[in-house]
Amino acid sequence: MTERLSPAERTAALESLLVERELVDPSVMDGFIGRYERDVGPMNGARVVATAWTDPSYLEWLRKDATAAIADLGFSGPQGEHMVVLEQTDEVHHVVVCTLCSCYPWPVLGLPPSWYKDPAYRSRVVREPRAVLAEMGCPLPDDVGIQVWDSSAEVRYLVVPQRPAGTEELGVDELAPLVTRDAMVGVARL
Amino acid sequence: MDSIADMGGVLGYGPASRPMADEPPFAEPWEGRAFAMTVLAMGRISGRNLDAFRHALERLSPLDYLADGYYGRWLNAAELMLVESAVLAPGAVDTRVRRDRGEDVAEPAFPEPRKPEYAPSAPGSLREVADPPRLAVGQAVVTADVHPRGPSKLPAYLRRRRGTVTAVRPAHVLPDTHGVFVGENPQQVYTVGFDSAELWGPDAEPFRLHADLFDSYLAAVTGTEDS
Numbered sequence: 001m002t003e004r005l006s007p008a009e010r011t012a013a014l015e016s017l018l019v020e021r022e023l024v025d026p027s028v029m030d031g032f033i034g035r036y037e038r039d040v041g042p043m044n045g046a047r048v049v050a051t052a053w054t055d056p057s058y059l060e061w062l063r064k065d066a067t068a069a070i071a072d073l074g075f076s077g078p079q080g081e082h083m084v085v086l087e088q089t090d091e092v093h094h095v096v097v098c099t100l101c102s103c104y105p106w107p108v109l110g111l112p113p114s115w116y117k118d119p120a121y122r123s124r125v126v127r128e129p130r131a132v133l134a135e136m137g138c139p140l141p142d143d144v145g146i147q148v149w150d151s152s153a154e155v156r157y158l159v160v161p162q163r164p165a166g167t168e169e170l171g172v173d174e175l176a177p178l179v180t181r182d183a184m185v186g187v188a189r190l
Numbered sequence: 191m192d193s194i195a196d197m198g199g200v201l202g203y204g205p206a207s208r209p210m211a212d213e214p215p216f217a218e219p220w221e222g223r224a225f226a227m228t229v230l231a232m233g234r235i236s237g238r239n240l241d242a243f244r245h246a247l248e249r250l251s252p253l254d255y256l257a258d259g260y261y262g263r264w265l266n267a268a269e270l271m272l273v274e275s276a277v278l279a280p281g282a283v284d285t286r287v288r289r290d291r292g293e294d295v296a297e298p299a300f301p302e303p304r305k306p307e308y309a310p311s312a313p314g315s316l317r318e319v320a321d322p323p324r325l326a327v328g329q330a331v332v333t334a335d336v337h338p339r340g341p342s343k344l345p346a347y348l349r350r351r352r353g354t355v356t357a358v359r360p361a362h363v364l365p366d367t368h369g370v371f372v373g374e375n376p377q378q379v380y381t382v383g384f385d386s387a388e389l390w391g392p393d394a395e396p397f398r399l400h401a402d403l404f405d406s407y408l409a410a411v412t413g414t415e416d417s
Contacts (some may be wrong), residue, residue, distance in 0.1 A: 005287045007258040008220035011265055013286035015227055017278060023234045023298065029226035036215050037222070081314050082360055085348050099198035099345050101244055102260060111215040118261040120203040126347065127199045130360070135205045146397035150198065152343050153379045153402035154315040154362050182209045 016099070036126045042109035044075045045158055046179035048108055051173045052085075053163045063087075068156065070108060080107035080156055086149065087160045093144050094159050095133065095186030099150040105156035109181060117183065126150055136187050159186045191338050191344060194255045195248035199324040199347040199390070220373035221261040228268040235275045237239060237308045240315065243370030245341040246270045274411050306371040310363075319361040325380055329355045331408040333382075339367035344407045352411065357381035357399060362405060377405040 005170035018024040030045060044099065048070055052059040061069040066083040070076065083105060086094035098104065099122050104112040115136070129146050129185055133139065149157050157161045160182040195381040197203075215223040227361050228243075236242050246267035247255070254266045271280040277297035288295045293298065336342065341364050359381060373403070382403050385396040 004257065005284055007224070007265055008218065008282055008286045010269075010292065011220040011224045011227070013283045013290060014265065014272075015223060016268060016290075017282055018227060018231055018272075021277065023277065024227055024230045028230060029223065031230065032226040033216070033222040036225070040381045041215070080280070084357075088261050098282045100196055100343060101247060101349070112260075113209060114217070114260075115207045115209050116205055116249050118203070119197055119200075119256070123197040123200040123203050124206065125212045126399055127390055128395050129397055132206045135208075137208050146395075148399045150345065150348075150395060150399065150401040152348075153346060153404065155379070155402045158198055180211075184361070188210060 001071075002093055018060055022136060027162060029111070030170050036106075036111050042079075042179075042181035042184060044073075044109075044177065045105070045108035045181075045184045046105045047073055047172070047177040048075070048158065049160050050175035051156070053134075053175055054172055059160075062160070071156075075107040077107045079103065080105050082155050083108070083158060086093070086147070086186070087156050088162050090162075091145060093133075093140055093186065094147045094149060094157075095125060095129055096149045096157045097122060098157060099123070099126055100152055103151040103154075103156065107157055108158050109184060112179065113181065115187070121161060133187060138182075138188050157182050161190045164190045191245070191248045191341060193248040194250070195244075198322075198345045215403040216261070224261040224265040224268075225339055228264045231272065231277075234406075235271060235305055236279055236371075237310055239308060239310070239340060239368065239371070241363070241365040242371065243267060243271065244365070245369040248341070263282050274303040275306060291404070308371055311374060315362050316360045317363060317374065319376050319378060321378075323358045323378050325355050325358070325378075325381075325408065325410060327355050327357060330411045331355060331380075331382060332411050333403065334407045334409070336407075341365045344403060345401070347389060348384065348401055348403070351384055353382040353384040353388070354384040355380045355408075359402060362404070364406070366404075366406075379404055380408065382408065 009026050052062055055081045062085045102112050102117040129148050183190050197309050200207055232243055250266050273280050279301050282298055283297050285297050332352050333348050359379040361376045361378050364377050367373045367375045379402050381400050384399045386397045
């Protein structure tokens, strides 16, 4: 069997070939990388959730047309063409996966974390979600029903976690930092 | 396609990993380069035909799909598409690596590109269709018995299963044809709910599974709902 070349070396080689062909511009690449390192991430979704917690009319808009309601806060773009929100309750726990690739709502959560892309998660959360959630540190009481959402087309799901008790006095700016990426996919509760 | 990418229900990958707080988007610098390059280069060769890129991912060998993780498979799928459209010669990337290491190797010449014919009718994947939705919320359905060699968004674990339409979504371009550059053929998409016992047998954990499925994957059935 031939030696497997490292992905770092192969990435550098492909970049130099595409630059020679004038198909990519490294400075455009830098801008693109920086955008997903700094500007597009779970802080966007946290803003959506905190707004929904504090503004009943915004929550109603999210339920009716999440794409528009989310765009109204400034978040739209690739992998967010048609957004749907799923609300956690005392009785129902939602969890999202993409078994076929790793589709994920980029405008509100950024690029997917490693566990979401991991074959262990993609393969088993549609088969034994309660066991998988427990392994990930999110054991659920037996009386909480589980709804698993396999993002197998272009619909993208954002989970709205339950507002933590004791936060009734807080506003959007104080609430948003409490909302985690994992809770917005459904592998953690707040 | 029946492939390594269609993972739902497969066992053997071990326990799920615990999430890390504040994980950066790219674990190593090459991952960010591979990400940006793939997105930009796909635009040049395929007009951002995301379905064609996903089909390239599922055509990788299991080793090439898994060995270097998510951005490793992006890199390999990008290389596959660039070679297929003759933007790069076969072996050009590996040869460049060896040259960069100081080996005395002859690099292949750049070929004459043969880009696929591709003109999307609109940006993105959502389209308007003339016909009203064929299925209504609450309709019992059974999924198709298919064994696709090309792109498909009907996962293997959801074939030949009975479920219930739980939402009507916008029409999308059909990956089965769009992903191989033979037409958008937009179809209505439905969210279909399945009982876990229908998917994994009577001893399954009790839960509901929802998936977003294209019109042609579904046949209406008469009778009671699945649960």
